[in-house]
Amino acid sequence: ANRRAWPALVMELRAHMEADADVASDEVQATIERWEQLFRDSFCGDDAVFEARVRDAIVREPDLKLGVGLDDALFAYLQKAHTVDHMAPAGVGPKPSAVTVARQRAAHQLLDRPLVLDDPVALTILGADEEQSLRNSLDKFNHPMSIGMRSSVVVRSRLADDLWEEAIERGTRQYVVLGAGLDTSAYRRPNAPGHIFEVDLPDMQQWKRARLQETGIAVPTSLRFAPVDFESIDLAQGLADAGFDASAPAMFSWLGVTMYLDEAAVVETLRFIAECAKGSTVLFEFAVPLSSLPPIMRIAIEQMTAQFAERGEPWKSFFEPAALEGMLATLGFSDCHVWTPEELNRRYLENRNDGLHLGSTPTRLVTAMI
Numbered sequence: 001a002n003r004r005a006w007p008a009l010v011m012e013l014r015a016h017m018e019a020d021a022d023v024a025s026d027e028v029q030a031t032i033e034r035w036e037q038l039f040r041d042s043f044c045g046d047d048a049v050f051e052a053r054v055r056d057a058i059v060r061e062p063d064l065k066l067g068v069g070l071d072d073a074l075f076a077y078l079q080k081a082h083t084v085d086h087m088a089p090a091g092v093g094p095k096p097s098a099v100t101v102a103r104q105r106a107a108h109q110l111l112d113r114p115l116v117l118d119d120p121v122a123l124t125i126l127g128a129d130e131e132q133s134l135r136n137s138l139d140k141f142n143h144p145m146s147i148g149m150r151s152s153v154v155v156r157s158r159l160a161d162d163l164w165e166e167a168i169e170r171g172t173r174q175y176v177v178l179g180a181g182l183d184t185s186a187y188r189r190p191n192a193p194g195h196i197f198e199v200d201l202p203d204m205q206q207w208k209r210a211r212l213q214e215t216g217i218a219v220p221t222s223l224r225f226a227p228v229d230f231e232s233i234d235l236a237q238g239l240a241d242a243g244f245d246a247s248a249p250a251m252f253s254w255l256g257v258t259m260y261l262d263e264a265a266v267v268e269t270l271r272f273i274a275e276c277a278k279g280s281t282v283l284f285e286f287a288v289p290l291s292s293l294p295p296i297m298r299i300a301i302e303q304m305t306a307q308f309a310e311r312g313e314p315w316k317s318f319f320e321p322a323a324l325e326g327m328l329a330t331l332g333f334s335d336c337h338v339w340t341p342e343e344l345n346r347r348y349l350e351n352r353n354d355g356l357h358l359g360s361t362p363t364r365l366v367t368a369m370i
Contacts, residue, residue: 005038014074023081032081036143072299079300094204096311098181101256102126104150105157105184106134107141112354117154117161121187124215144355145300151356155348156285156365159339160185160253163283163367167251168193172279174250176239178269179257182208190220197242199235202227235272249279249370259287259363263317267327273370274331280370282333287363289318294360301362321364333368340364 013035016028023029094102106122108115123131140146164175164185173194177183180198198205205225212219228238240246252273258266266286273282290298290305305315319327321338328336341358344365349356 006042009035009038010074013078017074017077023077028081032078035078072295075296075299079303094181094207095313097256097260097308097313098204099130100149101153102182103130103134104141104146104153106131107138107146108150108154110135110138111141112150112154112352112356114352116348116356117158119157119184119188121184121217124217125182125184125187125211127211127215147355148357148359148361151349151358152361152363154356155344155358156255157183157185158348159344159365160255160283161189163281164189164192164251164253167249167281170249170279172249172251172281174244174248176244176250176252178252178254178284180205180208181256183255185253186220186223187212187217190218190222192220192222195222195224195243196220197224197226197239197244199226199228199238201229235269247277249277249281252280252282252284254282254284255365256285258284259315259317260313261317263319266317267331270328270333271331274333276370278370281367282369283365283367285363285365286319286324287315287317289320290362292320293362297360297362321366324366328366328368333370336366336368338364338366 009031012031016031021028102122102125105117105119106126108117109119109122123134126134134141141150167175174197175185175192175194176197176199177185178199180200181204183198186192186196186198198208200208205227209219209225224242224244226238226242226244228235236246244250254269261269270282270284273280290301293301308314325336325338341361345358349358
């Protein structure tokens with residue numbers, strides 16, 4: 001029965017596409033809901049783990065999608081419809097990408113067990129209205145695309161926490177969060193030794209400090225704010241003004257930022273880190289060239305990045321992992337390691353039943369040491 005239902009549903013979706021129907025319309029979203037239910041009924045039932053594996057297999061093996069009559073154009077339309085309401089709208093305050101990440105981190109506290117990232121202020125920092133809105137729409141966060149995004153968000157934050165702990169054990173007493181946005185590292189570990197530096201755009205930091213005061217989140221005495229625009233203000237000076245000791249080692253975390261910067265700005269920031277004290281380390285996230293992704297993933301990510309661009313945040317820089325490792329070595333880094341999704345799944349997401357899983361992703365995490 002399920003096999004017979006697919007052709008009619010594909011025709012219905014194609015009719016929407018050919019009529020240029022708004023993917024956010026009730027009619028298209030109703031079709032998408034039936035599509036998702038039929039997908040589960042056909043392939044995986046209520047098994048979230050198996051569903052994640054099936055979807056990843058479809059991404060990796062393009063021919064698998066042909067069984068339900070999808071071509072690239074229709075798949076792109078499907079993906080565009082899937083992304084509706086999964087990203088924050090543009091507006092006053094933090095950039096949409098920062099709000100999207102904060103929402104996913106907060107949703108993780110409510111939906112997923114066991115917690116990969118235990119963040120007691122994740123909901124609070126959203127503000128009362130945004131927190132209530134999230135609680136009222138939790139079903140949207142159970143969509144496979146949202147689960148995939150959340151997997152990436154919580155894993156990268158947990159890896160940063162773990163590497164920070166390792167740095168503390170080595171005696172490092174400076175932790176620098178580059179492009180902090182709504183990052184909560186300092187507030188979920190207020191008693192960490194040393195100093196924590198949040199680096200971000202001046203307007204964003206002003207907004208965040210007001211939000212912290214409004215929500216009653218205590219600012220640790222160890223925290224320093226360093227207002228810096230990566231593309232126009234000197235990072236070294238901005239950190240020095242905040243009390244950063246260039247003669248002592250530091251741990252740098254730079255997540256969800258480099259793809260929004262020109263390559264020259266990325267390289268300049270890495271050059272600054274490379275000139276820091278011996279024993280310093282960096283964890284950062286970068287985007288791989290979209291042409292290197294499996295065709296289905298490439299189409300999906302092109303849809304996603306197009307929406308980012310519409311919100312004023314186009315992706316600007318992409319790096320081949322091998323070429324990036326070579327560039328880091330040239331800058332003076334050692335022990336460079338690009339983390340694969342498989343490694344991170346084994347480290348953080350094994351033996352789960354909630355569907356959290358890193359599949360074929362457009363970004364990678366890399367660590368390196370001075």
